[in-house]
Structures are given as structure tokens and as C-alpha cells.
Amino acid sequence: MEVFIAGGSGAIGRCLVPMLVAQGHRVTAMTRSPDNASALRAMGADAVIADVFDAAKLIDVVTQVKPRIVIHQLTAFGETQADPLAQTIRVRGEGTRNLVEAARAAGAARLITQSISFVCSPRGTGLSDESTPLYLDAPEAVLPLVQAVEQMERLTLNTDGIEGVVLRYGWFYGPGTNYDPANSIPRSVRKGRAPIVGEGAGTYSFIHLRDAARATMQALTGAAPGIYNIVDDEPARLSEWLPVMAELLQAPPPAHLPVSDARRALGDMLVYIMNEQRGASNAKARRELGWEPEIRSWREGFKALYCSASP
Numbered sequence: 001m002e003v004f005i006a007g008g009s010g011a012i013g014r015c016l017v018p019m020l021v022a023q024g025h026r027v028t029a030m031t032r033s034p035d036n037a038s039a040l041r042a043m044g045a046d047a048v049i050a051d052v053f054d055a056a057k058l059i060d061v062v063t064q065v066k067p068r069i070v071i072h073q074l075t076a077f078g079e080t081q082a083d084p085l086a087q088t089i090r091v092r093g094e095g096t097r098n099l100v101e102a103a104r105a106a107g108a109a110r111l112i113t114q115s116i117s118f119v120c121s122p123r124g125t126g127l128s129d130e131s132t133p134l135y136l137d138a139p140e141a142v143l144p145l146v147q148a149v150e151q152m153e154r155l156t157l158n159t160d161g162i163e164g165v166v167l168r169y170g171w172f173y174g175p176g177t178n179y180d181p182a183n184s185i186p187r188s189v190r191k192g193r194a195p196i197v198g199e200g201a202g203t204y205s206f207i208h209l210r211d212a213a214r215a216t217m218q219a220l221t222g223a224a225p226g227i228y229n230i231v232d233d234e235p236a237r238l239s240e241w242l243p244v245m246a247e248l249l250q251a252p253p254p255a256h257l258p259v260s261d262a263r264r265a266l267g268d269m270l271v272y273i274m275n276e277q278r279g280a281s282n283a284k285a286r287r288e289l290g291w292e293p294e295i296r297s298w299r300e301g302f303k304a305l306y307c308s309a310s311p
């Protein structure tokens, strides 16, 4: 099948592109950078250079490819020249609008969009599922991200003539993510700078990149339009997983930081993530996508990721 992927050079894209190529799909990947274009070609994809904010050029490149499937893996959390959160909000809003318009103009049949499982309302008990409302009454620091996710999902699911599939991935870990042993989170943990905020009640649903990419492969044809949580089987509170990670990294046990201090030092977004977010259930994806995680728990995934890593 002809597949166009926006974001093929990102953390999940680098895992997904080789899987698409190995299954015999003709893959065109979009990037803004000549270096990333070369890397994408080395994986067996065609590469096109375009910026998602250049709407006219985007329509041009996507209509030339005429893909049956468009995959949206764009975020800007790795941005170094601008505020990553603000850029990601723009990518998810304006960027999605442009990509949907280009997909429609090119006659694509299906759009598969990367979303996140961790901005559902934290009110209520137990895990969230795909019918749990997004956190649209979130505090000011969190709300713009939730609104951008809502807009991105609405555009994906409600465009005439296109089957929309939204994959709400959990927290990515694995090579090239923030949880990579060389990257920011393990670095902070090693320095004793990653505290448990309040009760550490924020419940994380993790997903290894490879399992996220495998679910995306299933969604190419095997998914009815709609939303699917792509998370592992063991949601865990910060208070549970952070000490395990510290031990695997041979780092000091995490300190505790009261919520009021954390609001001042880290801001409301991190307090939401570390002390309030709700975990998500993967029951629908297991039932309807025919997918299940190979790495069922972050416990085994973290062990594999950190045990061989040198400090």
C-alpha cells in the first residue's frame, strides 16, 4: 500500500518506518531536515522535505504521492529552538488541520493519528477508557494541551471521506525517548533530581516504542475508525515506578516534594502528571485491534533498558 508518514523521523517514526517497509508498503516520509531525509532513505522510505505549517507545499507533496493511508506522528517535544510544549500544541492544532486538508486533497482513505492516553479527566476512579472525557476543565497550565488534543482527534475522526483512527499512546519509553538511559529522565534520577511529588499518585500507563509501532501496523487495515488506547498492562503510580527505576540505575532513592513546593518549583503541569493523571485501559485495543503488548509491563521493559546501561 502507498503510505505517507508525517513524523517518520521522530522516536516512534524511526521504529515504524522499517516495519512498514518490511511489510512491503511503499513509504514516503516527511521531514524538515536533509539529514533526517537521508536517514529515512537508508531505512528504505522515500523522503520529502516539507514543514507541516506550509499548507500549500504540504498539499503539493501529499497529492503527488497519492497515499491510501496517511500516518500522523508529528509532535515537537524534541524541539530545541522553541518551547517544545507550545510548538507541540501548534503542531497538534494548526499542523493537524493542514495535514487533514492535504490527506483529503490527495484522496487518502485513512488517517491514523498519534494522540496521548494521559489527558483524560482525572475525576472518577479506576482506569480511563476511550469513552472517558478529555480533561477540558483542566487547570490553565494543562488546558491548552488538552484543547489541542481535542482538536486533533476531532479533525481526525470527523473529516468527510476519510476513516479516522486515533491511537492514544501511553508514555513512550525505549531507545531515543526521554527514558533512554542517556536522556533526561534517567539523568535526573541518577542525580537525585527526580522527586516523588505529593503522594506520587499520578498513574502512568507506559508503552514501549516497539509495541506502539506494532499497534500502528495493526491499525493500517485491521481497525474500525475510532479511538484506541495503546498502553501496557500495568499502569503504575509514580510512587511505585520511580523507586524501581532509581534502583535499576543504582541511583539514590527519590526524595519527596510536597505539592505546594512542587507547584512553585516545577509548575502545575508536572504536578498534574506526577500526582494526578489517571492510567488507561488497553481492553478495547486488545479486543478490537487484535493487538497486545509484547512487553506487558514497564517492569520488564525498564529492566531490559537499564540493566545493561552504564551509569
Ligand SMILES: NC(=O)c1ccc[n+]([C@@H]2O[C@H](COP(=O)([O-])OP(=O)(O)OC[C@H]3O[C@@H](n4cnc5c(N)ncnc54)[C@H](OP(=O)(O)O)[C@@H]3O)[C@@H](O)[C@H]2O)c1
Residues within 6 Å of the ligand: 006, 007, 008, 009, 010, 011, 012, 013, 030, 031, 032, 033, 036, 050, 051, 052, 053, 073, 074, 075, 076, 077, 078, 079, 091, 116, 169, 170, 171, 172, 173, 176, 177, 178, 179
Ligand atoms: N506519548 C509519549 O510519551 C510521547 C509522544 C511524543 C513524543 N514523546 C517524547 O518526546 C521526545 C521527542 O520526541 P521525538 O523524538 O519524536 O521528536 P519530535 O521533536 O517530537 O518530532 C517528532 C516528529 O515530528 C516532526 N515534526 C515536528 N515538527 C514538524 C514540522 N513543523 N513540520 C514537519 N515535521 C515536523 C519531526 O520531523 P523533523 O524534525 O525530522 O522535521 C519528527 O519526525 C522523545 O523523548 C519522545 O519519546 C513522548
